Amino acid sequence: MDGTVAVSLLVGLLSFILGISNKMNVERIAKEGNFILNVTVERNKWLERIRQDISTFCGHTKFFYYSCLEVDSENGMEVLKEIDKLNFLIRLRLNPNGEVDKKIIELLEKVLKYDKIDGINILDEHLKNLVSLSQELLKEEWEKVKKEAVIGTEYKSIKYYS
Secondary structure, eight states: OHHHHHHHHHHHHHHHHHHHHHHHHHHHHHHHHHHHHHHHHHHHHHHHHHHHHHHHHHHHHHHHHHTTOOTTSHHHHHHHHHHHHHHHHHHHHSOTTSHHHHHHHHHHHHHHTOOGGGOHHHHHHHHHHHHHHHHHHHHHHHHHHHHHHHHHHHHHHHHHHO
């Protein structure tokens, strides 16, 4: 009888330890999965914000120069303030060490230094290049999002079933 009780206690203790271990493992996996999900969601939000900011920056810049607004006019000053604000927002959302990001920042500087004497074709060229580089950046980031989603899915299935 003592041996049966000892074995029962040992089996119960082992079941308890395994249950605690399993619970901790499931919680850890859930946290890691949530982290991957949160990173992916935030990256998607960032993609949309940078897309909107660059689009608005290009649109306002083109509008300002094509409509020949004067800096002294109320409307001209509002558009310039918005262009300036977008310039800083875009720069703050970019990685100053990233290759494509650096090129975008250089183009922002060229657009802001544009002078009507240079000719409107130069401005159009800068804006076209800015859009192309932005598309390249957005594509790179989208590929990262897809990889994160796949890795997160694979990670969860490996951890739960291994």
